Amino acid sequence: xxxxxxxxxxxxxxxxxxTNADLEKIVETSDEWILQRVGIAERHIASPxxxxxxxAVEASRLALAQRGLxxxxxxxxxxxxxxxxxxxxxxxxxxxxxxxxxxxxGFDLVAACCGFVYGLTTAAHLVMGGTHKTVLxxxxxxxxxxIDYTDRGTCVLFGDGAGAMLVEPAEAGEGFIxxxxxxxxxxGDYLKMPAGGSRxxxxxxxxxxxxxxxxxxxxxxxxxxxxxxxxxxxxxxERHGLTTKDVKLLIPHQxxxxxxxxxxxxxxxxxxxxxxxxxxxGNTTGAxxxxxxxxxxxxxxxxxGDLVLFAAVGAGFTVGANLWRWAY
Numbered sequence: 001x002x003x004x005x006x007x008x009x010x011x012x013x014x015x016x017x018x019t020n021a022d023l024e025k026i027v028e029t030s031d032e033w034i035l036q037r038v039g040i041a042e043r044h045i046a047s048p049x050x051x052x053x054x055x056a057v058e059a060s061r062l063a064l065a066q067r068g069l070x071x072x073x074x075x076x077x078x079x080x081x082x083x084x085x086x087x088x089x090x091x092x093x094x095x096x097x098x099x100x101x102x103x104x105x106g107f108d109l110v111a112a113c114c115g116f117v118y119g120l121t122t123a124a125h126l127v128m129g130g131t132h133k134t135v136l137x138x139x140x141x142x143x144x145x146x147i148d149y150t151d152r153g154t155c156v157l158f159g160d161g162a163g164a165m166l167v168e169p170a171e172a173g174e175g176f177i178x179x180x181x182x183x184x185x186x187x188g189d190y191l192k193m194p195a196g197g198s199r200x201x202x203x204x205x206x207x208x209x210x211x212x213x214x215x216x217x218x219x220x221x222x223x224x225x226x227x228x229x230x231x232x233x234x235x236x237x238e239r240h241g242l243t244t245k246d247v248k249l250l251i252p253h254q255x256x257x258x259x260x261x262x263x264x265x266x267x268x269x270x271x272x273x274x275x276x277x278x279x280x281x282g283n284t285t286g287a288x289x290x291x292x293x294x295x296x297x298x299x300x301x302x303x304x305g306d307l308v309l310f311a312a313v314g315a316g317f318t319v320g321a322n323l324w325r326w327a328y
Contacts, residue, residue, distance in 0.1 A: 004127035005175025005327035006120075008069075008166040010062025011294045012055050013044040013159075013281065020156070027152045034156045035279075039257025043159025043282030045144045051085045053094040055162035056140035059290070060099055063164040069134065071099040077106035077136040078122060080115030080286040082193075082315075083145055084108055095138065112191070113253045113314025115139055115286040116163075117181065120310065120322050123167040124176040138164040139286030146193055148213035157255070158214070159282035163290020170327065177307075177323035180236040187317035190220040222259060225313040229263040232321040233311050240323065242307075244268045248326075249302055253312035254278035254288040263311075275301065285314075304328055 019042045020031035034040055046055065056079055064071060077099075079092040092106035111118045116139035123135040140162035149155045170176070195211035196202055206212060229252065237243060244250075250269050252260050257278055264274045275292045284291060289310055296302040303326065310322040 001172070002128050002130055003170035003172050003175045004124040004167050005170035006165050006324060007168045007327060008063045008067035009163070009290060009294055009297070010059045010064070010066060011161070011163040011287070011291050012058035012062065013161040013291070014046040014050055014055065016045045016047055017042050018045045023156055026149055027155055029152045029156055037258070038157060039276070039278050040156065040282045041279045044161055046142050046160040050142070052081055052083050052140045052142045053085045053091050053098065055142070055160065056091065056095045056138045056164070057098045059140065059162040059164040060095060060136060060138055063136065063166050067166055069166070071101040072103065073134055074101045074104040074136055075132040075134050076104055076126060077101060077138060078109050078119045079106065080109045080111065080119040080137065080139045081141050082110060082112050082115070082285060083142045091140070111314060111318045111320070112316055113255060113283070113285050113288070114181070114312045114316070114318035114320040115314070116289040117310055117312045117320030117322050118318070120165065120167070121179045121181055121320070127167055127169055128176070133169055135167045136164055137167060138162065139290055141285040141287055143283070143285055146212065146214055148210055151213070153218055154214050154216055157283050159284050161281060161284040161287040161291055163287045163294065165290055174325050175327055177325060178236060178240055179320070179322045180232050180239070181320040182232070184317045184319070187220070187224060188315070190217040190224070190317075191215070191315035222256065224317055225255065225259045226262045228313045228317070228319045229259070229311050230266045232319050233263070233267055233309060236321045236323060237309070244273070246307055247273065247309050248306035249273055249275055249296060250309045250311065251275045251289060251292050251296065253314065254281065254292060255283045302326055
């Protein structure tokens with residue numbers, strides 16, 4: 001079987017920034033409370049004319065330009081998002097058209113904060129199966145559109161952004177090493193957007209009850225996320241006969257600084273092995289992993305040949321971990 005490797009990365013965040021001081025003016029909170037609870041100082045917020053597909057296109061163009069690849073050279077694209085432009089057509093269709101990726105197929109992948117991990121897993125197997133040579137994985141979310149800015153438990157957490165990685169064939173032993181993904185639907189009520197689907201269609205009542213916004217039981221999510229990020233990473237490393245000492249970087253989903261540090265400490269990672277950039281972006285859902293990877297590359301923390309562990313836990317509940325040998 002062929003291998004699969006990540007060959008390019010592009011990221012985009014909208015220029016508008018919402019600081020904790022800005023939030024203090026619209027909800028009962030404080031900069032100190034937000035920093036202590038979740039570790040966020042600011043987050044990028046899209047202006048009204050910017051939608052998820054717009055950010056996805058920008059990130060994709062940057063990734064393609066880095067690789068020197070025309071969009072017509074793409075075989076498939078996977079858009080990982082929970083904030084599509086609309087129910088249908090898929091955001092993948094909109095991005096494919098805007099990019100001019102004629103001949104490519106694709107789809108939206110809905111796995112909340114695990115979306116990008118699941119997207120990488122899917123892309124790797126498409127490539128390793130020998131049926132695809134170029135798969136673009138895009139994580140993009142405009143979370144500000146589904147956040148209730150009267151709910152301080154959620155509105156301080158989220159930001160907007162996008163990132164894209166190109167996956168191509170590799171020699172055996174380089175690039176993708178393995179994955180561990182799972183879902184646990186029994187936790188679905190703890191983090192969700194209740195209305196807008198077939199169970200609870202949009203109505204005057206659902207709008208008045210503010211049911212088209214993210215609802216979260218923070219304590220339940222926190223406990224599950226710490227436990228499952230630890231367990232999934234530990235099991236994936238054990239499957240491949242590896243330890244934390246073999247890993248150059250843990251790049252976790254950026255949901256909460258305390259979740260990241262608690263899981264990393266249980267796993268035995270040192271501070272310089274863990275990428276944390278939640279302070280500048282907040283939780284961008286599908287975009288956190290590419291944004292964190294981009295920052296690691298910019299800081300010189302990640303180089304060709306390094307072993308990288310991606311990990312995430314999200315609504316559903318969804319759980320995912322990926323091991324890759326960095327290829328450039």
